[in-house]
Amino acid sequence: RREVFALGDRAGAVWRGLVPGRSLPRVLAAAEHTGGTTPGPLLAAFWRYGLIRLAWKGGGTVTASLPLAAPPGPVTPPPSTAQPPLSVAGAAVSGPDAVDLVPLPADRFAAATMALVWSNVVVENAVEDLTGALRQGQWPVAELTARRAVHAALRALFSSYGVHPLPADCDLVHRMDLLPPATGPIRTRAGHLLRRTVDSPGCGEAALADLRAFVALVRDAAGTDAFPSCFDSPDAWRATLELGHDWLRIGAHLDAELPIEEARDLLAGHGTRPHRSGRHPAPGRTGR
Structure with a gap:
């Protein structure tokens, strides 16, 4: 062990x-x-x-x-x-x-991989919330959820390199020196997205497109490009839960730290997809 x-x-x-x-x-x-x-x-x-x-x-x-x-x-x-x-x-x-x-002790291996999986779940959830906010013209909420998606994607990237515990969300983009130099373009794009403002439908659609491209770039670098689009269908959500629960079982066996708080929130509905249960992002909540 x-x-x-x-x-x-x-x-x-x-x-x-x-x-x-x-x-x-x-x-x-x-x-x-x-x-x-x-x-x-x-x-x-x-x-x-x-x-x-x-x-x-x-x-x-x-x-x-x-x-x-x-x-x-x-x-x-x-x-x-x-x-x-x-x-x-x-x-x-x-x-x-x-x-x-593996160049990581067993408990850190399990904790980092659980964080990698659930950070990707949070990315999917944040993109879904961003889409809903843009549809309703909620520009401040759209900005917050876009930043939440960027931070979650960076958490996934750091976790793929075995960084655990993770830096605070607000510090992630400033701690990219912990990662190989090849991740430099990700840092640049993340900085631009975190400074992005959304105040119109056009700005919102452009921000969503840039965010999707950023997530694809991060997932390609982190080896998670095949991650299921977990809020697209019940089958995809079920596949995501099964993947997450597999790692939770391994983590529990190794006494590893359980995943991020937002992942616990997403599991609280016993498999219900959050955006189908009436939950909306809380203003100001951008993760840890």
């Missing part, structure tokens, strides 16, 4: 085929049949990294024959260098046979 390993597609298929107590020849045969790959090197990596144990039938545990003065125990591989290290699907991996050590 202290470290996280990320498995590529082929490594994951071999891992899911492991059955405790099954003989090694049967494990190898089953993995070759179901995964279409040679599982031996992957099983050796699992054993070498301490992810599985091998035992002689009717005997003790299999241990490595070590040279004199070699430290006992499993080998620790170097941490993965994939950037960003996190996505809504989990940790980034280096390839289909990867058995990568």
